[in-house]
Amino acid sequence: MTPVISTQAAEASQYFPETGHTVSGKFLDYWRNNGGLPTYGYPITDAQMETDPETGKQFLTQWFERHRLELHPENAGTKYEVLAGLLGKDLRREALAVDPDFQKADVLNNTAYSKDVQCYFPETVK
Known part of the structure; x- marks a missing residue:
C-alpha cells in the first residue's frame, strides 16, 4: 500500500494510515x-523524547518496524544529525539485566577440525 502524504505541510510530514x-x-x-519503506518499514510510534540509558541524555526518537531513529542536535548541520539507534547494543544490555546467563563467552576451539585448519580472528573479540 502506498503511504498517504498529508495535505498540511506535505513536504514536512507524511501520515501512514497502515x-x-x-x-x-528531519x-x-x-x-x-x-x-524509506523498504529499509525502515512503517513508523510504529510518533516522535517522542527518550532517555539513553548509558548517557542519561534525552533525544527525540521515532521507532519504525525495522529501526529506531534519533535526533542528535549536537550534530546539527552534519549528516549525523539523525542517527539510527544501536538496537543490538540495547538488546544485549537489556538481556544482561534480565538474564545474567547472557554473558560473553570465552573463545572456544572447534574440536571438529584439527588446529591447523582452524582460523581465529582476535580483532573480532572485544
Whole structure:
C-alpha cells in the first residue's frame, strides 16, 4: 500500500494510515533519503523524547518496524544529525539485566577440525 502524504505541510510530514503514525521534519528527510519503506518499514510510534540509558541524555526518537531513529542536535548541520539507534547494543544490555546467563563467552576451539585448519580472528573479540 502506498503511504498517504498529508495535505498540511506535505513536504514536512507524511501520515501512514497502515499504522496511524506520522513522520515529520528531519526524521522524514532521513527516512526518504536513506531507503524509506523498504529499509525502515512503517513508523510504529510518533516522535517522542527518550532517555539513553548509558548517557542519561534525552533525544527525540521515532521507532519504525525495522529501526529506531534519533535526533542528535549536537550534530546539527552534519549528516549525523539523525542517527539510527544501536538496537543490538540495547538488546544485549537489556538481556544482561534480565538474564545474567547472557554473558560473553570465552573463545572456544572447534574440536571438529584439527588446529591447523582452524582460523581465529582476535580483532573480532572485544
